[in-house]
Amino acid sequence: MATMSGGNAAGRHASWLELFFDLVVVAAVMQLAHRLHGEPTPADVGLFVLLYLAVWLAWSSFTLYANVAGDRTSQRSMLAAMAGIAVLAAAVPEATEQRVVVFVVAYVVVRVLGARTMRRTGTNLTAWPTVQGLLGVVPWLASIWVEPPGRYVLWTVGVAIDLLLPLGARAEARVPRFAQRMIEAQARREGRPVEDFAARVPKPARVDLAHLAERLGLFMIIVLGEAVLQVxxxxAELPWTGRLVAVAGLGFVVLVGMWWHLFRYGLIASEGRSLPVSVAMPLHFVTTVSITAVAVGLGGIVAHPEHVPAADGWLLCGGVAGWFLAGVLGGLPDPANRRWLLAAGLPGIAVPIALAAVGRSLPGPAFTGVLVVLMAWQWAYSTRQEQRRSRLVPVG
Known part of the structure; x- marks a missing residue:
């Protein structure tokens, strides 16, 4: 499934309600980004990822619900979820301190609402069962009565359950053995054939892949826009020195490079690939959280163009490396991507990490310029491969 490429040439497009929903979620992403300003520690970054996962899981529940429900999407449920996510966003700055109960309760309420709303469709979304499964919210709810660091361990367990659950999903829905036995027992008691109870079994949900690709792409576009806003x-708040202008301009080129590759090729420079929903959704999270890290890192380096703050250098480079990592993971199943992985994917991970580790003595423009060169290389390589494939296509 080419969920990481832009466009929906045919079929249903995202509704105005869905776009409004995404903007509310991005408000939470902006609040999450603010948590990384200053000098974040590795523990701060870990909490940022956990909180980001909670917001993203809430978003994905209703994104997939609207995808399956289509024209039957409940406006009331979507608006209620938006209100809950708005509370999440407002609680983010103090989500690990005074407003931890507000954040946790809002998250649990949105997830429960998403599961109940999905069940009303009468379908079972086996491609991403986290939408209907609530086991992952139990550790979050229990964390209210647990002090740190135990609280954060419970949060980690909760998101791990939600992310690992889809990996064991079957392509087709099957009635669990215990449920089948209950149906058969009730049929015997009432003296009726088992087939009469078939309507009570949820049918497999059909995911509109083109619509899902558009929703994932729109979310990434909005997060990229938030990155530009950071720069x-x-x-706008500082005197415009030569180095500041250079870092801002080069940072914009990095963001353009990420946008260009995402929406021309997806995460990987290949054609005809197909990623299952259970793989595409986690890759979407890795991509969006990486873009957010890039946004914060760029903002910090623009503010200090003479020398690169260590934390901002790691955020910027870690975000770029994470962005390439998503492409590598997405391309691994297809042997045809081997050249791209070796020539662009793996260098895209290694170069930023090396830059963050040894390049702190560089001034801001030189530091950011290395990433521009990296983006230019992946652009040149992908373009060359595209031209090569076009020459191999037979004419007539």
Missing amino acids: VTTA
Whole structure:
């Protein structure tokens, strides 16, 4: 499934309600980004990822619900979820301190609402059962009565359950053995054939892949826009020195490179690939959280163009490396991607990590310029491969 490429040439498109929903979620992403400003520690980054996962899981529940429900999407449920996510967003700055109960309760309420709303469709989304499964929210609810660091361990367990659950999903829905026995027992008691109870069994949900690709792409576009906003906002508040202008301009080129590759090729420079929903959704999270890290890192370096703050350097480079990592993971199943993985994917991970580790003595423009060169290389390689494939296509 080419969920990481842009466009929905045919079929249903995202509704205005879905776009409004995404904007509310991005408000939470912006609040999450603010948690990384300053000098975040590795523990701060870990909490950022956990909180981001909670917001993303809430978003994915209703994104997939609207995808399956289509024209039958409940406006009331979507608006209620938006209100819950707005509370999540407002609680994010103090989500690990004074407002931890507010954040946890809002998250649990949105997830429960998503599961109940999905069940009303009468279908079972086996491609991403986390939408209807609530086992992962139990550790979150229990964490209210547990002090850190135990609380954060419970949060980690909760998101791990939700992310691992789809990996064991079957392509087709099957009635669990215990449920089948209950149906057969009730049929015997009432003296009726088992087939009369078939309507009570949820049918497999059909995912509109083109619509899902558009929703995932729109979310990434909005997060990229938030990254541009970080750079613009920082530059607007400071005197415009030559180095500041250079870092801001080069940072914009990095973001353009990420956008260009995402929406021309998806995460990987190959054609005809197909990723299952259970793989595409986690890759979407890795991509969006990486873009958010890039946004924060760029903002910090624009603010200090003479020398690169260590934390901002790691955020920027870690975000770029995570962005390439998503492409590598998405391309691993297809042997045809082997050249791209070796020539662009793996260098895209290694170069930023090396830059963050040894390049802190570089001024901001030189530091950011290395990433521009990396983006230019992946652009040149992908373009060359595209031209090569076009020459191999027979004419007539």
